[in-house]
Amino acid sequence: IHRLNYQTFVDEVGQYAGDGTGVLVDKFHDKSLYWIAVKDGRVAGMVAAHDQPPFSIESRLTNGALQSLGGPLLEIRLLAVHPEHRHSMFLTRIFIEIFEHAQRNGYSHLIISGIADRASLYERLGFQPLGPAVPSGAASFIPMALPLHNLPERSFRAAAAYLGRKNRVTPRQPISLMPGPVELAEVVRRAISERPVSHRSADFVERYETARAASRARAEIGRAHV
Numbered sequence: 001i002h003r004l005n006y007q008t009f010v011d012e013v014g015q016y017a018g019d020g021t022g023v024l025v026d027k028f029h030d031k032s033l034y035w036i037a038v039k040d041g042r043v044a045g046m047v048a049a050h051d052q053p054p055f056s057i058e059s060r061l062t063n064g065a066l067q068s069l070g071g072p073l074l075e076i077r078l079l080a081v082h083p084e085h086r087h088s089m090f091l092t093r094i095f096i097e098i099f100e101h102a103q104r105n106g107y108s109h110l111i112i113s114g115i116a117d118r119a120s121l122y123e124r125l126g127f128q129p130l131g132p133a134v135p136s137g138a139a140s141f142i143p144m145a146l147p148l149h150n151l152p153e154r155s156f157r158a159a160a161a162y163l164g165r166k167n168r169v170t171p172r173q174p175i176s177l178m179p180g181p182v183e184l185a186e187v188v189r190r191a192i193s194e195r196p197v198s199h200r201s202a203d204f205v206e207r208y209e210t211a212r213a214a215s216r217a218r219a220e221i222g223r224a225h226v
């Protein structure tokens with residue numbers, strides 16, 4: 001994570017000056033939750049998020065736009081994908097996981113400082129500017145927000161495309177159509193996994209009598225139909 005952070009925001013974007021270590025620890029690292037994409041044992045893409053003020057986006061806003069959003073807010077940071085994987089589904093998949101997390105936990109908006117040169121990328125995801133671009137090092141960042149209660153159509157299309165692909169590539173449990181052994185329903189599996197009941201216990205006697213009564217009732221219904 002720290003190496004990809006350095007590669008993206010020091011070497012590529014130029015937001016920070018490099019120190020030659022190849023490692024950059026984000027200032028909000030200790031309070032962030034990370035979503036990462038891993039390819040062949042390497043972090044190929046990542047996004048971090050946190051919901052604890054102060055937000056880094058606040059330093060790029062002077063018009064009270066953040067307060068007008070309401071809340072609670074979830075700030076997205078460190079959006080980075082290794083150059084080898086920028087034409088993959090990694091970013092879409094990560095963002096859909098974040099959308100689900102944010103909606104499940106009741107956030108009103110996602111907020112982000114988007115790199116100005118890549119504004120079209122954020123807009124395709126549904127983000128809209130809250131103010132003009134603000135310089136930071138050699139880069140400029142646009143404060144942006146995405147409302148979660150009313151996701152734009154483009155975000156739904158991206159989610160549908162991802163979920164459709166996910167359903168196609170996710171392995172399914174094979175089902176045997178041979179005479180045997182038969183597949184067990186989940187309710188049967190759960191029953192088998194339960195601890196056995198002693199035939200001398202009151203619980204067993206109660207279950208036994210319940211089963212006998214149900215069997216007797218079915219038999220009487222059958223005789224009535226005959």
